[in-house]
Amino acid sequence: MAESPGIFPSPSGGGQGGGRVDAIVVGAGPNGLAAAIALATAGKSVAVLEAESTIGGGTRSEALTLPGFIHDTCSSVLPLAPPSPFFRTLPLSQHGLTYDHPAIPLAHPLDDGSAAVLDRSVAVTASGLGRDATAYRRLMDPIVRHADLLTSQFLGPPRPSAHLVTLARFGIPALRSAAALAASRFRTGEARALFVGLAAHSMLSLRRPATASFGLVLACAGHAYGWPFAHGGSQRVADALAAVLQARGGTIATDSKVGGMQQVSRGRVVLFDLTPRQILPIASGQWPDGFSRQLQRFRYGPGVYKVDWALDGPIPWRADACRRAGTVHVGGSFDEVVAAEDAVAAGEVAERPFVILAQPTVADPTRAPGGKHVGWAYCHVPNGSTVDMRERIEAQVERFAPGFTSRILARYVMSPAEIERRNANYVGGDINGGIADLRQLFIRPTPRLYATPNRQLYLCSSSTPPGGGVHGMCGYYGGRTALRRARWS
Numbered sequence: 001m002a003e004s005p006g007i008f009p010s011p012s013g014g015g016q017g018g019g020r021v022d023a024i025v026v027g028a029g030p031n032g033l034a035a036a037i038a039l040a041t042a043g044k045s046v047a048v049l050e051a052e053s054t055i056g057g058g059t060r061s062e063a064l065t066l067p068g069f070i071h072d073t074c075s076s077v078l079p080l081a082p083p084s085p086f087f088r089t090l091p092l093s094q095h096g097l098t099y100d101h102p103a104i105p106l107a108h109p110l111d112d113g114s115a116a117v118l119d120r121s122v123a124v125t126a127s128g129l130g131r132d133a134t135a136y137r138r139l140m141d142p143i144v145r146h147a148d149l150l151t152s153q154f155l156g157p158p159r160p161s162a163h164l165v166t167l168a169r170f171g172i173p174a175l176r177s178a179a180a181l182a183a184s185r186f187r188t189g190e191a192r193a194l195f196v197g198l199a200a201h202s203m204l205s206l207r208r209p210a211t212a213s214f215g216l217v218l219a220c221a222g223h224a225y226g227w228p229f230a231h232g233g234s235q236r237v238a239d240a241l242a243a244v245l246q247a248r249g250g251t252i253a254t255d256s257k258v259g260g261m262q263q264v265s266r267g268r269v270v271l272f273d274l275t276p277r278q279i280l281p282i283a284s285g286q287w288p289d290g291f292s293r294q295l296q297r298f299r300y301g302p303g304v305y306k307v308d309w310a311l312d313g314p315i316p317w318r319a320d321a322c323r324r325a326g327t328v329h330v331g332g333s334f335d336e337v338v339a340a341e342d343a344v345a346a347g348e349v350a351e352r353p354f355v356i357l358a359q360p361t362v363a364d365p366t367r368a369p370g371g372k373h374v375g376w377a378y379c380h381v382p383n384g385s386t387v388d389m390r391e392r393i394e395a396q397v398e399r400f401a402p403g404f405t406s407r408i409l410a411r412y413v414m415s416p417a418e419i420e421r422r423n424a425n426y427v428g429g430d431i432n433g434g435i436a437d438l439r440q441l442f443i444r445p446t447p448r449l450y451a452t453p454n455r456q457l458y459l460c461s462s463s464t465p466p467g468g469g470v471h472g473m474c475g476y477y478g479g480r481t482a483l484r485r486a487r488w489s
């Protein structure tokens with residue numbers, strides 16, 4: 001990928017060069033860049049220090065397999081980027097970020113050759129669910145009608161709202177477990193499988209309270225905004241954010257891993273786009289021990305095992321809808337998806353894992369040479385698992401797309417350890433910056449959220465609300481908290 005404008009590798013490798021600045025942001029993931037933009041927009045001087053040689057964190061793209069094939073190293077499907085209240089205020093399209101929408105956001109194939117489909121339209125989705133058409137509309141219509149309100153409420157820290165009735169319509173079903181909600185609201189295998197597949201993005205047992213919230217938010221996003229890809233690769237999200245930051249006076253230094261406070265001493269405030277595990281060795285002497293203990297108690301969730309493929313043609317799905325979908329949930333029936341996620345929660349790998357697969361070239365042919373395709377897939381595994389899941393992932397895809405494996409030209413495999421090696425934030429392969437169970441959804445990573453007992457130090461990574469995903473809202477709220485507490489706003 002082309003290097004972003006205005007990014008300079010630090011000659012010292014430590015990013016200490018330069019004079020005093022108002023703020024230093026450690027980490028150039030989407031949240032670090034969003035925090036930096038929030039501060040720069042308020043007129044503050046900002047320097048971002050990034051450990052790796054390229055910016056983007058979870059929004060990087062690389063030629064992982066063969067020349068001409070662009071793969072998203074981490075995030076690929078971006079349901080939370082278009083509705084992000086902060087991203088919507090930024091001129092990202094002027095800096096090269098456009099979204100490619102597949103004809104169908106999501107399909108979930110079943111063994112009989114059919115597929116449950118999440119279409120952009122609630123009505124079309126419902127009509128595909130047969131006897132569950134009315135139940136689906138009853139569940140989703142009131143939520144999708146208020147999508148803007150709900151996304152701005154849920155893409156942020158918990159806070160009071162004047163729209164209690166609307167929020168309750170979402171909140172009451174959302175607090176249930178995904179398995180209980182699907183089993184009580186739906187009668188067909190298609191609707192039940194579709195819903196638990198959506199909720200499985202929580203990376204929790206689907207029998208746990210509030211896992212339904214993930215299914216509802218992601219379905220709502222699919223209907224209201226789509227599940228697009230960034231044209232040209234997710235790196236374009238980071239590049240556009242970096243360009244906005246540079247236009248507002250901010251700077252970024254790559255190859256600048258921060259290992260101690262002396263490297264950030266020229267900042268009046270410091271914001272960490274890091275998870276508690278990396279923040280502690282850098283900053284634990286900067287606040288009372290009790291706060292360090294709170295950070296130590298922060299819990300990480302399961303990891304992921306990922307495979308990227310260069311393919312010599314499209315994936316030959318049996319169900320036609322899967323051929324047009326950007327994302328395909330490959331895990332079979334309701335019972336199988338629930339069992340696969342239960343296994344991971346119990347510290348085991350699933351024999352038939354639930355695989356989240358994206359096929360960006362269905363919507364964006366620029367990512368592969370003419371007629372060729374890329375595939376991106378991962379399954380959940382216990383944190384730090386060393387089990388090789390490649391064959392199991394490919395067997396699941398082959399099950400619903402016979403002939404798939406013969407289309408593989410090259411593959412790139414990432415175990416949880418490799419994912420963490422590429423980005424220290426992904427502890428044990430946890431891609432969400434910490435488990436998002438009911439407690440850590442709201443108290444994340446401590447009751448202070450973005451603040452610390454030290455008015456100079458702040459948190460802005462996905463270990464703060466609203467958690468994982470490409471939306472920049474952790475960074476935005478982290479930046480705002482710093483502005484407020486430093487009495488700059």
Ligand SMILES: Cc1cc2nc3c(=O)[nH]c(=O)nc-3n(C[C@H](O)[C@H](O)[C@H](O)COP(=O)(O)OP(=O)(O)OC[C@H]3O[C@@H](n4cnc5c(N)ncnc54)[C@H](O)[C@@H]3O)c2cc1C
Nearest residue numbers: 027029030031051057058074075076077258461462469470
């Ligand atoms: C395999 C995978 C698939 C994913 N799929 C999706 C998806 O499809 N859709 C979606 O919305 N989200 C997805 N995510 C999640 C999403 O990428 C993250 O939630 C998001 O990137 C978090 O942003 P962040 O800015 O908080 O942290 P990150 O993006 O992780 O950025 C943190 C940055 O800090 C840097 N850093 C770490 N330590 C230091 C240090 N000591 N000094 C300086 N810099 C440091 C890292 O190199 C990194 O650049 C996926 C993640 C992974 C790994």
